[in-house]
Amino acid sequence: AQSVTQLGSHVSVSEGALVLLRCNYSSSVPPYLFWYVQYPNQGLQLLLKYTSAATLVKGINGFEAEFKKSETSFHLTKPSAHMSDAAEYFCAVREMNRDDKIIFGKGTRLHILP
Amino acid sequence: GAGVSQSPSNKVTEKGKDVELRCDPISGHTALYWYRQRLGQGLEFLIYFQGNSAPDKSGLPSDRFSAERTGESVSTLTIQRTQQEDSAVYLCASSTYGELFFGEGSRLTVL
Numbered sequence: 001a002q003s004v005t006q007l008g009s010h011v012s013v014s015e016g017a018l019v020l021l022r023c024n025y026s027s028s029v030p031p032y033l034f035w036y037v038q039y040p041n042q043g044l045q046l047l048l049k050y051t052s053a054a055t056l057v058k059g060i061n062g063f064e065a066e067f068k069k070s071e072t073s074f075h076l077t078k079p080s081a082h083m084s085d086a087a088e089y090f091c092a093v094r095e096m097n098r099d100d101k102i103i104f105g106k107g108t109r110l111h112i113l114p
Numbered sequence: 115g116a117g118v119s120q121s122p123s124n125k126v127t128e129k130g131k132d133v134e135l136r137c138d139p140i141s142g143h144t145a146l147y148w149y150r151q152r153l154g155q156g157l158e159f160l161i162y163f164q165g166n167s168a169p170d171k172s173g174l175p176s177d178r179f180s181a182e183r184t185g186e187s188v189s190t191l192t193i194q195r196t197q198q199e200d201s202a203v204y205l206c207a208s209s210t211y212g213e214l215f216f217g218e219g220s221r222l223t224v225l
Binding site for chain 2: 032034036043044045046049051090092094100101102103104105106107
């Protein structure tokens with residue numbers, strides 16, 4: 001069965017600094033991978049997804065993530081943090097080509113320091 | 115409708131009462147999920163429906179929890195004899211090609 005581990009339940013970065021949110025997955029078959037974002041008092045929305053095409057995936061709001069099979073990782077990055085990036089970020093995995101559920105990590109709350 | 119719709123948006127109930135939460139998925143989406151999000155915590159998988167296949171109920175925390183789905187449309191999550199630890203936001207999502215579309219959630223408070 002697939003699983004997801006997000007390192008760090010809280011991450012703080014200064015405005016303008018690099019954002020790096022870590023996600024490692026476990027899957028017995030090639031996965032689909034997702035990052036979702038939940039802004040304060042809002043629902044979850046898709047940030048980006050990997051579905052076996054390019055390993056570097058670009059998403060909304062300047063975020064991107066790189067699928068690294070050898071490291072079983074799908075870390076989320078953004079070169080320069082903005083105050084509006086403060087939110088909860090969730091990594092999720094689904095086993096590719098299988099009629100299976102999507103499993104979420106526990107989430108990382110990103111704090112932006114002025 | 116254009117998105118996933120959940121009702122009620124807020125529900126306050128007394129311990130021991132039963133509650134029903136409803137989810138209207140996006141039309142045409144064959145997959146439907148229920149998740150639970152406790153205050154300050156991540157998304158806990160509850161149950162997954164995919165087309166006419168038997169639902170994956172592996173995430174339901176106890177036999178007080180059950181869910182049904184009518185065809186590929188509305189789903190209802192039922193919690194019997196509610197307990198205070200059931201207090202959470204219950205999120206529904208429907209899916210096509212693996213991408214989840216979430217509703218706004220139903221916030222359940224058990225007094």
